[in-house]
Amino acid sequence: MADFLSKASALLSYHVAWDAYTGTNYYYAAASLTYTFDAFGGHLGISASYGYGNSETTGNLTNQVKLGLSGKF
Secondary structure: OHHHHHHEEEEEEEEEEEOOOOOOEEEEEEEEEEEEEHHHOOOEEEEEEEEEEEOOOOOOEEEEEEEEEEEOO
């Protein structure tokens, strides 16, 4: 378990906004977990994230899941 935790990182965020014109409250919560693979010298990772709340662009309620693969040179 300690080996997994040494290669993983997590991010939690929560954003609250208030529209002064309409008086509407908006919020967005997100969580993500990233794992780095040592087999590739620590240069390859995979991440998963989940977000729920109001889009900052449109104000629409969103429910979002993302998977990603990352590499560094």
